[in-house]
Amino acid sequence: MEAPELLSLNKFNVDEQEPHIVIDQEICITCGKKPCLYICPARLYRLDKNEQISFDYAGCLECGTCRVLCQKKGILKWVYPRGTFGISFRYG
Amino acid sequence: MSEDEKFDAIIIGAGPAGSACAYTLAKDGKEVLVIEKGDTPGSKNLTGGRFYTYALEMLDADLLKEAALERKVTHEQLMMLSGDRGITIDYYDPSFNQKGHTPVSYTILRASFDEWLAGKAEEMGAVVVCGVKVDGLIEKDGMIVGVIAGEDEMYADVVIAADGVNSLIAQHAGLINDIESHTVGVGIKEVIELSGKTIEERFNLKPGEGAARMILGCTDGIHGGGFLYTNQESISLGCVLMPEEAAERKISVHEVLQNLKMHPAVYPLLEGGHTVEYGAHLVSEAGFRGIPKKLYRDGFIIIGDAAGLVINTGYSIRGIDLAIVSGIAAANAVIRANDTASVGPAYITELENLKLIPTMKATDGFFEILETPWLYDKLPNLGADICAYLYREDGELPGSIKKDILKLVKANGLSVFQLAKFGLKGVRSL
Numbered sequence: 001m002e003a004p005e006l007l008s009l010n011k012f013n014v015d016e017q018e019p020h021i022v023i024d025q026e027i028c029i030t031c032g033k034k035p036c037l038y039i040c041p042a043r044l045y046r047l048d049k050n051e052q053i054s055f056d057y058a059g060c061l062e063c064g065t066c067r068v069l070c071q072k073k074g075i076l077k078w079v080y081p082r083g084t085f086g087i088s089f090r091y092g
Numbered sequence: 093m094s095e096d097e098k099f100d101a102i103i104i105g106a107g108p109a110g111s112a113c114a115y116t117l118a119k120d121g122k123e124v125l126v127i128e129k130g131d132t133p134g135s136k137n138l139t140g141g142r143f144y145t146y147a148l149e150m151l152d153a154d155l156l157k158e159a160a161l162e163r164k165v166t167h168e169q170l171m172m173l174s175g176d177r178g179i180t181i182d183y184y185d186p187s188f189n190q191k192g193h194t195p196v197s198y199t200i201l202r203a204s205f206d207e208w209l210a211g212k213a214e215e216m217g218a219v220v221v222c223g224v225k226v227d228g229l230i231e232k233d234g235m236i237v238g239v240i241a242g243e244d245e246m247y248a249d250v251v252i253a254a255d256g257v258n259s260l261i262a263q264h265a266g267l268i269n270d271i272e273s274h275t276v277g278v279g280i281k282e283v284i285e286l287s288g289k290t291i292e293e294r295f296n297l298k299p300g301e302g303a304a305r306m307i308l309g310c311t312d313g314i315h316g317g318g319f320l321y322t323n324q325e326s327i328s329l330g331c332v333l334m335p336e337e338a339a340e341r342k343i344s345v346h347e348v349l350q351n352l353k354m355h356p357a358v359y360p361l362l363e364g365g366h367t368v369e370y371g372a373h374l375v376s377e378a379g380f381r382g383i384p385k386k387l388y389r390d391g392f393i394i395i396g397d398a399a400g401l402v403i404n405t406g407y408s409i410r411g412i413d414l415a416i417v418s419g420i421a422a423a424n425a426v427i428r429a430n431d432t433a434s435v436g437p438a439y440i441t442e443l444e445n446l447k448l449i450p451t452m453k454a455t456d457g458f459f460e461i462l463e464t465p466w467l468y469d470k471l472p473n474l475g476a477d478i479c480a481y482l483y484r485e486d487g488e489l490p491g492s493i494k495k496d497i498l499k500l501v502k503a504n505g506l507s508v509f510q511l512a513k514f515g516l517k518g519v520r521s522l
Contacts, residue, residue, distance in 0.1 A: 003346050006282070006370035013131075035339030041280045041372035043346050062136065063372040064258035065278045065335050065345075068271045079260065080129055080136075083241075084223040088135040091283040091326070091369045092202030 003043040007059045014058040015085035021057045021066070021078050028053040028074035035069040062087055098247035099125045101426055102239055103254055104226045104261055106133035107202075108412050109396025110254030111209040111220075112151050112419030118216035119152075120427050125248070126210065126218055127241060129225040134206025137256070138281065138373040140319045140330060140409060142304050143200040147413035150446070151420060160208035161198035162323040163302025164189045167295065170407065171318075171357070172472035173309040178357030179475050180305075189301055199302045199321040199328070200412070201283070226255070229264055229392070235432070236265060236392035250435050251392050252422055254415075257374045259398035267394060268384045273336045275378040277316055280349045281330030283323075284365040291322050294361050306407055307331075309472025310352040312343050316468065317406075318352050320361070327362060329353060332375050332409075375409070376402040380456040383449075388436030395422045401448065405458045406467075417448050457521030464514060466506060474504040 028034070029052055036045035036053065042061050048054045053074070060081075067078040080086065101117055103110045106128035117124045130136040142165060148156045168183040188195050210220050230238035230245060238247035253261040257276070262268045288299070295303045307318030316333025331349050338345050352358060376382050382400040387393060395401075396415035403410040421442035429435040443449045477500045501508060 001350060001367065006367065009367055009369055010371075033339060035335070038339045038342055038344050039278060039335035041278060041346050041349075041370075043344065061370075061372040063278060064271075064374050065276075065372070067258070068273050068276055068374070069335050069339060080225060083129050083225040084131050086136075087371075088131050089138060089203050089369065089371055090135075092134055092138050092204075092206070092371065 003041075004059075007042055011088045011090055012058065013085050013088065015081050018082060019057045020081040020086065021055070021060065022076045023053060023055050023074050024076050025052045025074075027072050031072040031074060033071055035071060036066050039065050039069050041065070060086065098238070098249065099123045100248065101125070101250050101252055102127065102246055102248040103252045104239065105254035105256060105396075105398075106130075106210040106220055106222070107137050107206055107254055107256060107396060107415065108209060109398075109415035109419040110252070111206065111213045112416040113252055113254065113395060113423045114213035114218035114220070115151060115209070115216050116420050116423030117426060118213060118218040120423070121217075122426065124213075124218040125246065126213065126220040127224050127226050127239065128210070128220065128222045131223055132203070132207050133210035133220065133222065134203040137202040137206055138279065138371045139200060139202050139412060140279065140281065140321060140328060140332075141200045141202065141412070142197050142321060142408075143205070144197045144410060144413040145194055147416035149194065151416055155212065156194065160204040161200055162321075163199045163297070164195035164300055165197045165199060165304045166195075166301040167297065167303035169303055169305035171305055171307045172475045173307060173355055173357060174473040174476035176356045177476040177480070178355070179472075179479055180357075189298070197304070199304065199323050201323055201326075201328070226261060229261065235390040249391070249432055250426055253392070253394045253398050254396050254419065255398055257376055257397040259394065262384070262394045262398050265389055265392050267386055267389065271374075274334070275376065275382050276335070277332040277375045277377045278335045278345055278372060279330060279332040279375045280345060280372045281328055281370070282349065282353065282367045283369040283371075284327045284329060284362050285325060285368045286327055286362070286365040288325050290364070291325075291327065295322055297322065307352065307358075308467065309469060310355065311348055311468055312341070313465070313469035314338055314341065314343065314348070315463070315465065320358075326368070327365065329358070329362065334377070375404070375411075376400050377404055377459070379403055379459050380452040381459065383452065387443075388439055390436070391432050393422050393425070393436055393439050395419050401452070403452060403455050403458075404462065405455055406462050414448060417446050418443065421446050421448065460521055461518055466510075470504045470506055474500060474506060477504065
């Protein structure tokens with residue numbers, strides 16, 4: 001199954017006002033390895049046509065792997081979503 | 093809230109560590125506030141998973157009877173995959189399901205378990221507030237005196253961080269640094285719904301019995317492995333692998349799990365099932381050496397995953413039980429200490445008394461053993477090659493088994509010397 005299909009099975013309450021992860025595309029474009037493309041289980045980091053990293057925080061499983069692996073500190077902000085927002089595991 | 097009306101303890105996170113701590117404190121009459129960022133306790137938490145029962149009995153002997161658990165693990169399995177081939181070893185022990193005996197472990201899903209345990213802490217008198225995220229700590233004269241959540245400030249004699257592996261709170265308090273990438277695995281899991289009857293047929297289980305399976309050779313050679321746990325009406329299938337190696341080799345961790353799911357030796361177990369959830373979580377892999385140098389500051393202690401209390405031996409992964417034990421240790425420390433300053437040292441003493449730190453120390457050697465790269469591809473491949481050799485008959489005169497197997501060892505890029513050295517290293521480090 002593709003990642004978007006898997007994510008569609010989950011219960012999310014997306015915080016439209018406040019993204020909990022913010023990246024700086026200008027920094028990310030200078031990153032050679034771009035680990036985020038491979039290590040995000042939700043595959044939310046993608047390379048767009050201009051070779052820039054595009055990222056959508058909706059669908060984030062909040063595992064924190066990108067925060068740990070980010071090489072060039074292109075992730076400017078990584079916090080858990082505000083209370084009640086984000087993923088709600090129904091099974092866990 | 094003012095500083096005058098403070099709690100005896102504020103616990104951040106209503107996972108097993110936080111709730112066990114709250115339960116013990118509230119039972120002793122302490123005023124406890126538990127703050128959970130999820131909608132309900134457990135809604136942010138993920139396990140493989142399995143739970144070792146001794147920890148719940150340590151918390152309270154009566155709890156196990158009514159705990160929200162899945163199946164008693166009676167089948168301990170190890171699977172090795174290579175290409176489309178698979179070897180499964182199944183250890184069946186009916187004594188794990190004997191009347192009057194406590195099963196060693198149960199399969200478990202966290203949303204129901206964590207909510208149940210937090211409910212028990214509430215019954216004891218703890219206040220559990222959900223849907224509130226702690227943003228930071230309040231410090232006064234070098235001491236942690238409370239927490240900030242949005243515009244609210246709350247105060248307590250001691251703040252206990254039980255906020256999990258990615259503990260931003262422990263980092264805020266200066267007890268841990270940024271997580272080093274080689275010390276964590278990423279765990280990914282699908283919960284696949286299947287009827288209990290189908291699960292029992294496919295895994296040869298009696299009602300209530302369950303299987304726990306570790307899978308080697310399913311990670312494209314990346315340090316890690318797969319797991320499969322049978323729940324009452326679902327199967328948890330997943331893998332844990334080192335994200336650093338996945339990135340290095342440009343392999344998507346998402347695909348590793350999808351490939352495992354579709355493996356011809358695995359898929360028939362899941363066929364007809366429906367995936368109902370997809371989750372991911374970090375897993376601390378460093379064991380004893382991953383425990384922060386300091387687990388406390390004045391007015392502040394860290395417990396559970398936040399304190400790195402996870403054991404991975406390769407054949408079992410323990411975290412929930414250790415979380416509960418550390419929660420009990422923290423509560424005992426708060427109850428027994430005469431003043432805030434002595435809580436931290438008392439906590440360390442309790443961790444020793446409850447054998448938690450010694451247990452982690454005793455299993456430290458597994459970290460190096462599991463760093464052996466050929467465990468994850470060459471070994472399962474060699475195993476499959478040896479099976480193929482032994483089970484294949486063509487009517488010809490058999491050769492020397494010893495010589496033929498040595499050839500297979502060599503063909504897999506291994507040597508007897510290497511295997512012997514590994515064995516020796518294993519004996520020495522354990």
